[in-house]
Amino acid sequence: MSTSEVAAPQPGAGGAATTPLLSVENVEVIYDQVILVLRGLSLTVPNGQIVALLGSNGAGKSTTLKAIAGLLPTEHGEVTDGAVRFDGADITRVDAAQRVRRGVALVMEGRRVFEHLTVHENLVAGGYTRGNRADYERIYEFLPRLATLRSRVAGYLSGGEQQMLAIGRALMSDPRLLMLDEPSLGLAPRMVDEVFTFIQRLNAELGLTALLVEQNARRALAIAHRGYIMESGRIVLDGAASELADNPDVKEFYLGLGEAGARKRYRDVKHYKRRKRWL
Ligand code: ATP
Numbered sequence: 316m317s318t319s320e321v322a323a324p325q326p327g328a329g330g331a332a333t334t335p336l337l338s339v340e341n342v343e344v345i346y347d348q349v350i351l352v353l354r355g356l357s358l359t360v361p362n363g364q365i366v367a368l369l370g371s372n373g374a375g376k377s378t379t380l381k382a383i384a385g386l387l388p389t390e391h392g393e394v395t396d397g398a399v400r401f402d403g404a405d406i407t408r409v410d411a412a413q414r415v416r417r418g419v420a421l422v423m424e425g426r427r428v429f430e431h432l433t434v435h436e437n438l439v440a441g442g443y444t445r446g447n448r449a450d451y452e453r454i455y456e457f458l459p460r461l462a463t464l465r466s467r468v469a470g471y472l473s474g475g476e477q478q479m480l481a482i483g484r485a486l487m488s489d490p491r492l493l494m495l496d497e498p499s500l501g502l503a504p505r506m507v508d509e510v511f512t513f514i515q516r517l518n519a520e521l522g523l524t525a526l527l528v529e530q531n532a533r534r535a536l537a538i539a540h541r542g543y544i545m546e547s548g549r550i551v552l553d554g555a556a557s558e559l560a561d562n563p564d565v566k567e568f569y570l571g572l573g574e575a576g577a578r579k580r581y582r583d584v585k586h587y588k589r590r591k592r593w594l
Pocket of ligand 1: 379
């Protein structure tokens, strides 16, 4: 697939540099020393862009984000081959806290906030790793809604408000790359709109680079510059987000049903083209 950016949104204010901020190169991940989940996965995230990572359940999207964030050891997972490079440096063996200090942030699936703490306390906790305890004013300015909720206990917020807080907390570490794992999952449609608009604003107004994992392919591709589709631990298709959104196979896979009424695997789609491997 061509990589032309004809109809793609413009990169945010953060710049149009060609060197990728993140590159994942032929990464293999194994859980519990035997369960092979990522099988030579490669992707890049250019500086200043939003990149969507799409795929069916169990394809390995969350595992990819955890490999980038350095969180696999907590789940008995390991990168056994390949490399993760951030801003040109090999961070494959760097621990998770160091990666946060370098600017890698992950908002995990499920809106994980500290439920017993207030909104404000959640933000303060988010700034701990990089010592940015005072940076919450910047977040409140960008997200006035959180400012009005600052004294509220996080556990009583709506799902959408919790998601905003989870993102706000990640922003407190002053990331250069914000990774989001299914931020729209389980939200009411109005809140889904707000969350996607917010992610787009972060990119357009602050130039923040984002890697977005989503089941909601249509919405993710609408705000992304580029997209990757993965299946069974590998990338099977990539391209400009606008092209992927128009691709008949992507439409059929994500929106349609197979002849027998079953959702098709991407591999079974007629025009499926195998992606060129990196090496
Ligand atoms: P979903 O959309 O359902 O969240 P996903 O694409 O994010 O799926 P992963 O959560 O990365 O996929 O899971 C990929 C595969 O790895 C699945 O088969 C899953 O069972 C397995 N897996 C994930 N985490 C672990 C773990 N901690 N230990 C063992 N296997 C795991």
